[in-house]
Amino acid sequence: MQTERSSAAVPVPIAPPVRLLMGPGPSNVPPSVLEAMAKPVIGHLDPAFLAIMDEVQAMVRQVFRTKNRFALPISGTGSAGMESCFANLLEPGDMAIVGVNGLFGMRMAEVAARYGANVIRVEAPWGMIIPDHVMVEAIRLHRPKVVALVHAETSTGVLQPVEAIARAAAESGALTILDCVTSLGGCPVEIDGWGIDAAYSATQKCLSCPPGLSPVTFSERAIESVRSRKTTVPVWYFDVTLLAQYWGSDRVYHHTAPISMIYALHEALRLALEEGLEVRFQRHRRNHEALIAGLAAMGMELASEEGHRLQMLNAVRVPVGIDEAAVRRRLLSEHGIEIGAGLGPLRGTIWRVGLMGASSSRENVLTFLEAFGSALREQGMAATGDAREAALAEYGRS
Numbered sequence: 379m380q381t382e383r384s385s386a387a388v389p390v391p392i393a394p395p396v397r398l399l400m401g402p403g404p405s406n407v408p409p410s411v412l413e414a415m416a417k418p419v420i421g422h423l424d425p426a427f428l429a430i431m432d433e434v435q436a437m438v439r440q441v442f443r444t445k446n447r448f449a450l451p452i453s454g455t456g457s458a459g460m461e462s463c464f465a466n467l468l469e470p471g472d473m474a475i476v477g478v479n480g481l482f483g484m485r486m487a488e489v490a491a492r493y494g495a496n497v498i499r500v501e502a503p504w505g506m507i508i509p510d511h512v513m514v515e516a517i518r519l520h521r522p523k524v525v526a527l528v529h530a531e532t533s534t535g536v537l538q539p540v541e542a543i544a545r546a547a548a549e550s551g552a553l554t555i556l557d558c559v560t561s562l563g564g565c566p567v568e569i570d571g572w573g574i575d576a577a578y579s580a581t582q583k584c585l586s587c588p589p590g591l592s593p594v595t596f597s598e599r600a601i602e603s604v605r606s607r608k609t610t611v612p613v614w615y616f617d618v619t620l621l622a623q624y625w626g627s628d629r630v631y632h633h634t635a636p637i638s639m640i641y642a643l644h645e646a647l648r649l650a651l652e653e654g655l656e657v658r659f660q661r662h663r664r665n666h667e668a669l670i671a672g673l674a675a676m677g678m679e680l681a682s683e684e685g686h687r688l689q690m691l692n693a694v695r696v697p698v699g700i701d702e703a704a705v706r707r708r709l710l711s712e713h714g715i716e717i718g719a720g721l722g723p724l725r726g727t728i729w730r731v732g733l734m735g736a737s738s739s740r741e742n743v744l745t746f747l748e749a750f751g752s753a754l755r756e757q758g759m760a761a762t763g764d765a766r767e768a769a770l771a772e773y774g775r776s
């Protein structure tokens with residue numbers, strides 16, 4: 379008897395290259411996180427898995443610095459967390475004020491509109507923060523149901539101040555949604571301290587876990603607002619009242635949890651807490667400062683507003699006459715380093731250099747400066763100053 383063979387060749391097993399991930403995410407994943415993903419898959423209602431889920435929830439609360447009962451990873455990337463916040467908190471005709479000063483603010487406004495909200499965009503130029511008083515005035519004038527902000531705008535490298543805006547929102551009875559995709563695990567995020575009602579993040583940035591989960595938290599006030607909706611939550615998959623029944627003590631099947639990703643997140647959160655959040659934030663700050671000292675020595679400038687710069691994502695202005703894409707290509711092909719391009723109006727004018735999670739290290743800063751200098755020289759730019767020396771001097775200071 380002849381065995382049937384497919385005429386199409388079956389691909390060989392994959393062998394992705396090893397990269398230094400210094401773009402806007404994903405960041406490099408520590409070996410123990412990858413190893414956690416290789417542990418045996420068990421059932422999503424197995425008591426051993428339920429115990430792991432409980433630990434994950436407790437650690438999600440710790441990194442968000444919240445006592446909220448609802449704190450868990452949504453199955454999906456950061457955008458799934460964004461969808462879950464707007465789908466639950468908005469009903470058709472509700473008013474939402476969204477701060478827009480980059481691509482992810484634009485995405486929030488678009489998502490809110492898709493759930494039927496009447497969206498008011500409060501805009502600032504890309505690379506600048508949205509001033510408190512502008513948002514506060516809009517909140518007092520319109521008295522919206524929801525106020526939404528991006529904490530760390532990955533498209534521009536700007537850290538948005540949120541405290542005064544969240545306070546004004548609470549005073550007017552609005553719920554504040556905060557995008558913490560790039561900030562969580564890299565700089566302080568104070569969900570309870572700032573009075574945030576709903577927040578979402580993603581695993582692949584400063585938590586250094588593969589992409590695929592979105593840690594989300596809702597305050598009791600936010601959950602109460604979902605319970606008192608006139609209409610059902612339009613997306614069954616993201617309905618927080620159903621998710622709470624699976625992740626809470628009821629353990630009612632909702633969807634099959636991505637077991638291996640939850641293992642990975644457990645390990646990534648464990649590593650973050652073992653390092654200590656304050657120590658981790660300090661590490662991100664030191665590496666950012668050393669990087670920008672090195673870049674300054676090369677004559678490079680940042681495009682984000684001074685005093686409001688992200689320490690995990692640096693928007694570096696492309697000098698006149700330099701081929702932005704060629705530099706990125708060279709870094710990848712010759713040095714195995716990935717950095718990001720500009721998005722939207724910043725396309726072609728900035729590089730986005732990430733120092734997120736495990737990728738934020740002294741070794742990576744020095745390796746990058748060396749490789750970046752060589753890629754720029756390749757483009758005909760005469761290097762000015764000694765970037766390595768400047769970075770080392772900065773390390774010596776801090």
Ligand SMILES: Cc1ncc(COP(=O)(O)O)c(C=O)c1O
Pocket residue numbers: 402403455456457458460482528530531532533557559560580589
């Ligand atoms: C600030 C911000 N919000 C939302 C997202 C969307 O996350 P994801 O690409 O994981 O869906 C990103 C992704 O880079 C982001 O940087």
